Amino acid sequence: MTSSLLPTYARFNLAFERGEGAWLYAANGDKYLDFGAGIAVVSVGHSHPHLVGTLIDQGRKLWHVSNLFEIPQAEKLGARLVAESFADLVFFTNSGTEAMEGAIKTARRHQFVSGHPERTRIITFQGAFHGRTLAAVAAGGNPKYLEGFGPPLDGFDQVPFGDLAAAKAAITPQTAAILIEPVQGEGGIRVAAPDFLEALRALCDQHGLLLIFDEVQSGMGRTGKLFAYQHSRATPDIMGLAKGIGGGFPLGAFLTTRAVGLCMTPGTHGTTYGGNPLATAVGNAVLDVILAAGFLGHVVETGAALGRGLGELQTRYPDVIEAVRGQGLMFGLRVVGPVGEFVKAALAEKLITIPASDNVVRLLPPLTVDEAEVALALTRLNAAAEKLSAERAKAAQRGAA
Ligand SMILES: *Cc1c(COP(=O)(O)O)cnc(C)c1O
Numbered sequence: 001m002t003s004s005l006l007p008t009y010a011r012f013n014l015a016f017e018r019g020e021g022a023w024l025y026a027a028n029g030d031k032y033l034d035f036g037a038g039i040a041v042v043s044v045g046h047s048h049p050h051l052v053g054t055l056i057d058q059g060r061k062l063w064h065v066s067n068l069f070e071i072p073q074a075e076k077l078g079a080r081l082v083a084e085s086f087a088d089l090v091f092f093t094n095s096g097t098e099a100m101e102g103a104i105k106t107a108r109r110h111q112f113v114s115g116h117p118e119r120t121r122i123i124t125f126q127g128a129f130h131g132r133t134l135a136a137v138a139a140g141g142n143p144k145y146l147e148g149f150g151p152p153l154d155g156f157d158q159v160p161f162g163d164l165a166a167a168k169a170a171i172t173p174q175t176a177a178i179l180i181e182p183v184q185g186e187g188g189i190r191v192a193a194p195d196f197l198e199a200l201r202a203l204c205d206q207h208g209l210l211l212i213f214d215e216v217q218s219g220m221g222r223t224g225k226l227f228a229y230q231h232s233r234a235t236p237d238i239m240g241l242a243k244g245i246g247g248g249f250p251l252g253a254f255l256t257t258r259a260v261g262l263c264m265t266p267g268t269h270g271t272t273y274g275g276n277p278l279a280t281a282v283g284n285a286v287l288d289v290i291l292a293a294g295f296l297g298h299v300v301e302t303g304a305a306l307g308r309g310l311g312e313l314q315t316r317y318p319d320v321i322e323a324v325r326g327q328g329l330m331f332g333l334r335v336v337g338p339v340g341e342f343v344k345a346a347l348a349e350k351l352i353t354i355p356a357s358d359n360v361v362r363l364l365p366p367l368t369v370d371e372a373e374v375a376l377a378l379t380r381l382n383a384a385a386e387k388l389s390a391e392r393a394k395a396a397q398r399g400a401a
Contacts, residue, residue: 012347019046022369024352032347035365035377036354040185040217040330043244044289045366051247054285055278064276073280080287084226086235087255091264092275092283096216096242097131099252103238104135106256106264107177107210110237113263116208119176125161127187127357130179130214130240139179142357161190164199171203177210177238178203182228185217188358189325189332194232201234210237210260216252217330220244221290221367224300224328231327244367249282290367299367302374303328306363309378317385319392322359329367332360337388345384351377 016032018025022045024032037043044051058073065071078090093099104122111119122139130136137145138153146152157175159166167178178200184190204211213236218228222244225231229239237260242252252274273279289295307324310331314321320342323334335342339355346353346361354362365377 014347021045021047022366022373030350032350032352033373033377033380034352035363035369036352037364037366038248039354040222040243040364041246042248043220043222043367044247044286045368046248048247048285048289048368050289051249051282051285054281055249058278058281061277063278064273066272067270067275071275071277071280073277073284074275077280077283077287080284080291081241081253081255084291085239085255086229086257087239088258089261090253090255091269091271092280093242093252093254093271094250094273094279095131095252096214096240097133097136098271098274099216099240099242099254100130100136100139100214101133102269103212103214103240103254103256104139104177104179105269106238106254106260107179107212109268110210110260110263111176116176118174119208121155121157121172121174122176122212123167123170123178124156124158125180125184126158127161127184127190128158128179128181128214129184129186130181131216161187162192162196164196164203167200168203171207171209175207175209177212179212179214181214181216181218182232183218183223183327183330185330185362186356188334188356188360189330189362190358191325191327194234197229197232197234204237212236212238212240214240216240216242220286221296221299222328222330222364224296224303226290226296228327245286246279246283247286249279251279251283295367299328302369302371303331305371306331306365306374306378309374310363310381313378313381313385316382317389320385320388326363329363329365329369331363332356333363334358334360337392342384342388345388346381348387349380349383351380351384 016024017027024034124139128140130139135153139156141158157170159170182192219241238256240254310324314324321333325332342361356362
């Protein structure tokens with residue numbers, strides 16, 4: 001089929017008509033188990049009745065009024081996020097990259113109003129992903145995403161992930177902040193050690209820098225805590241959220257402390273759509289589900305079952321799966337051979353997975369996934385790994401002959 005969409009994605013030749021919980025239904029009736037959740041977006045499953053009901057109710061009443069007026073739904077969602085986090089203030093966006101843009105601007109402006117206009121640079125980490133706007137691709141530093149788009153925005157100094165000495169050495173009188181994903185998502189589900197985050201916090205305090213956490217992928221319950229940083233004792237000054245926060249409705253946010261956020265006075269930043277009544281009503285509905293008693297405990301339990309099963313799979317097929325890593329319901333399989341081959345093999349078993357860098361296949365099911373669905377996913381992953389293992393053994397035999 002010729003498409004009128006800009007060819008920025010190599011899409012599977014597959015379209016879905018309907019979704020329910022962890023399941024997606026193709027037009028021909030084929031049923032897929034969704035362990036991608038729209039790249040960690042469909043946090044409480046497809047067509048969750050509470051989200052659908054909220055969307056319809058709010059859709060009938062009021063969609064959009066602009067940020068020139070008070071928006072009770074945004075006030076409520078903001079207050080709830082503040083109550084559950086380190087933060088005092090929230091700015092709503094429509095996407096993750098906008099959340100990170102706002103986070104970066106806030107860090108720079110805080111240094112500016114604090115008498116340090118020279119502090120504009122931000123230390124970031126190899127393998128990072130912060131989005132696709134010009135500042136976000138510069139912060140991420142991935143040469144593939146920078147090529148052909150002119151001079152990268154200046155002001156980012158990148159060091160190896162987990163390397164405290166390198167982060168320390170990268171600090172100059174121009175440094176404003178350190179920016180890190182507590183769990184790298186696109187980078188291949190690389191979990192920052194709690195003591196590394198705590199050491200970064202101490203480093204920031206020592207040098208007057210701000211600590212920014214990008215929890216666009218790891219936040220909203222994905223790792224078994226509402227925010228991944230809560231596995232450590234470190235708290236950031238600024239944090240970006242998106243993906244799971246809207247459950248599929250476009251919504252993002254950055255959160256900050258009062259001490260930092262008050263530099264963002266009227267006129268310094270803005271958004272037309274961000275935080276509108278429809279998006280934030282849905283955001284509240286997502287939070288109703290995630291904050292319900294026992295929900296995060298369920299994520300921890302099903303995540304543990306998935307982790308155990310994946311470990312067994314790796315033991316059974318070390319020729320296909322080299323390593324398993326992750327936390328909560330955010331897992332990565334470092335595979336032997338092309339990632340695309342594994343993703344395709346899983347898709348042939350009607351299991352959706354998501355490729356990442358570092359030769360990793362991501363498993364990011366809806367957080368509402370149950371133990372039976374986890375068991376079924378493991379069966380399908382086993383079948384995919386078995387097939388790849390047999391194919392490779394055959395190819396090796398042919399090579400030897
Ligand atoms: C997806 C992602 C982003 C970008 O979010 P968009 O909504 O695609 O703009 C930023 N940071 C992280 C960690 C992400 O996973």
